[in-house]
Amino acid sequence: MKVIQKPTNARGTRDFGPKEMAIRSNVFATIKRHFEAFGFQSIETPAMENLSVLTGKYGDEGDQLLFKIINSGDYLSKVNGDPLALGSKSLLPQISEKGLRYDLTVPFARFVAMNRNDIAFPFRRSQIQPVWRADRPQKGRYREFYQCDADIIGSDSLVNEVELIALFQAIFNSLNLRTNLIINSRKILAGIVDKLGATDLFVAFAVSIDKLDKIGWDAVAVELGSNGFQPNQIEALQKLFNFEGSNANKIELLTEFFADNALGNEGLSEIKSVLRLSDLNGYDNANLIFDFKLARGLSYYTGLIYEGKSVDVPFGSIAGGGRYDNLTAAFGLPNMSGVGISFGIERIIDVMRELNLFPEIQISASQILFTYFDEAGQALAINISNQLRKANIPSEVYPDIVKIKKPFEFADKKGIPFVGVIGEQEIKDQTVSVKDMKNGEQRVLSISELIEYMVAI
């Protein structure tokens, strides 16, 4: 006897059924439409990359979270040494050459380096594909999830930042989400540690500051202390970070604070330009907030950084990005400055669900289901259904000759709004009895009337 499996999904992964797909397609389509409106050209890269492309790009933790694929065939045949003595880590490169993509940015950098001669720079590229991370699964965190990225590479003009901000605003405007886009510059953060006399501690500073939202100031202060910041530096920082005010107030404060600090002033001047030019976008519901406490986790950012949040459901960020100066250098293409934004589709959907912004999603594709009582009715149903499809009206034919109750139950369960019944009289008259599943209304229509009626709905 065959063993019957109780089937399950691999841990941390999900199926998307028709209902979930309808919701997701909707959000993806909106994002895609705006990517196109802003002139972004879409690319796709393979799920599998050589580990030489992926490894060393995401830090030690990232390397461990890469899913690695075992070499095909007799993968042990080329192993040098005793596997158990080598241990998992040392054996790995001997039995695995490929991994699953961890984000879209590194594959994009590889793509740009490989295709540098064919690309018109500045290159606006968009990419919407799943990525995989061997993270411990938990609520809202999956091992497979989509990223939606837009990047402009090959130009260091701030106009690109302004364009991405407008893109952010256009997308969330369309999704009816009120948002705040928090902006800062890595140069401002560097200027701050400079002025505190802690230039060398920049990396530790950025990592700690990035946790402010999660662990709060007191814990951050302890961490800063243990990373070498002096009590007076921490105190000065606290004073600075406690400041509240408008964008203009903050700029004023920092102008004074930085005095002749070149890096800080450069960052500040970038923020001023971006704010000035972004005012021209004319999008509502998307506030642009300068917050010099914003740090962003990724180490490769070198200039402006930003992070979007929902005003109404403010947990976590729903988009983020920034400028990077050297992403393609690891692939032999230096001096290629770029700036990107990534939309967190999974969290955007969570937020929209929380706000009940998916009320009217039509799950079923079919507008009408045809049913019948005999072979003649069946033939007519098939014929009419194909006529409707040619007129772009999604329809389907119930496949079996059964008691009339069944197709109606089916239409009800699937959410098909109309059922067309083809009985003896209808065959004779070449008509269909159409029942509106919402209100129970029934009308007898000729085929051309039916098409007209369904088109009009």
Added chain:
Amino acid sequence: MKVIQKPTNARGTRDFGPKEMAIRSNVFATIKRHFEAFGFQSIETPAMENLSVLTGKYGDEGDQLLFKIINSGDYLSKVNGDPLALGSKSLLPQISEKGLRYDLTVPFARFVAMNRNDIAFPFRRSQIQPVWRADRPQKGRYREFYQCDADIIGSDSLVNEVELIALFQAIFNSLNLRTNLIINSRKILAGIVDKLGATDLFVAFAVSIDKLDKIGWDAVAVELGSNGFQPNQIEALQKLFNFEGSNANKIELLTEFFADNALGNEGLSEIKSVLRLSDLNGYDNANLIFDFKLARGLSYYTGLIYEGKSVDVPFGSIAGGGRYDNLTAAFGLPNMSGVGISFGIERIIDVMRELNLFPEIQISASQILFTYFDEAGQALAINISNQLRKANIPSEVYPDIVKIKKPFEFADKKGIPFVGVIGEQEIKDQTVSVKDMKNGEQRVLSISELIEYMVAI
């Protein structure tokens, strides 16, 4: 010094740049549109499945072609025994629990078994996702490729076959490809071996016959002989297979040939019904050809089978499928008959390219590029560009203040059809000088005139 990598794709995988993406999106969109018109509901399943779901479903060869993922963390810690002594094959299940999806059908069967209580049967599901196979890469064969599947599961009515045939015809009609859809029934093949007195040799028979196109009759005859077919049986088969004629002629021939063979007659009656009902579809350019030599490779087919070919570029099949009676049984859900069709997107694109059916694909999303000479022009460019986007006209802003030659070269290389120049006079008049990149024509337009002009194009 950091080692600079010469980046490459993983063997057998491809990037899709903007041009390729434009072509592919076009074909995908057409297929998707028809899937929806026929009431198919789309689902997505994860790239990774538990190996218990995948293994044993594709034959021994298939199992070897699965990409397997190494367990995360210290994957050797749970190994029982000496890895080298165990060997690659026995070690595998101890260090790998997950694999990449090999097709869309097995994950679909798992999905149906897991969601049986929520699904309205018959369930029309579509699925368009990549699959991965550790095949030796060669021309036209990749390790990552998309499948586009439509299945109707939970009904054994032939109406479903007829619907899938109409779907096939509708899709290739839209793609402007002239096609032949070859149909047969596994029951007819079984009837034939029955009548030859070789009932037990059915599996070997189907496997050999499936190679007819590739290796020709003589080689097939040798194979049949070595599989236990007697010379007189092979001769009778050759005579049968040499028959040429219309669908009606072939039905007539087999009616006589089968006489009282129940299975053969059942298959024949299915073919007759499907031909009769399909005549009602009213699609041109898609011939329906009954060919009782068609076998199809996959072992799980139990009823009608079909395979689509281009009339003009007849190498290989561009779509195929058939009825299966027991796909979900392995996951604890028996008696769930279904029928499916899979569109070979990669080969469809190859054929369309061969026939030069992608002449007018617009690669760039942007309709107009804005350029300028100073900061005031830059600000106006950003403002106008966002106004155009709101009117659904894709546009972009050249990010740098450079010599005018550069943005024009850029537009030319990227294929952007218009360039809008904003100089001193234009800022003063709030106008744009628009140059048509195709014919060099230039016109000065106000912002509202520009929007009108671009909308009209």
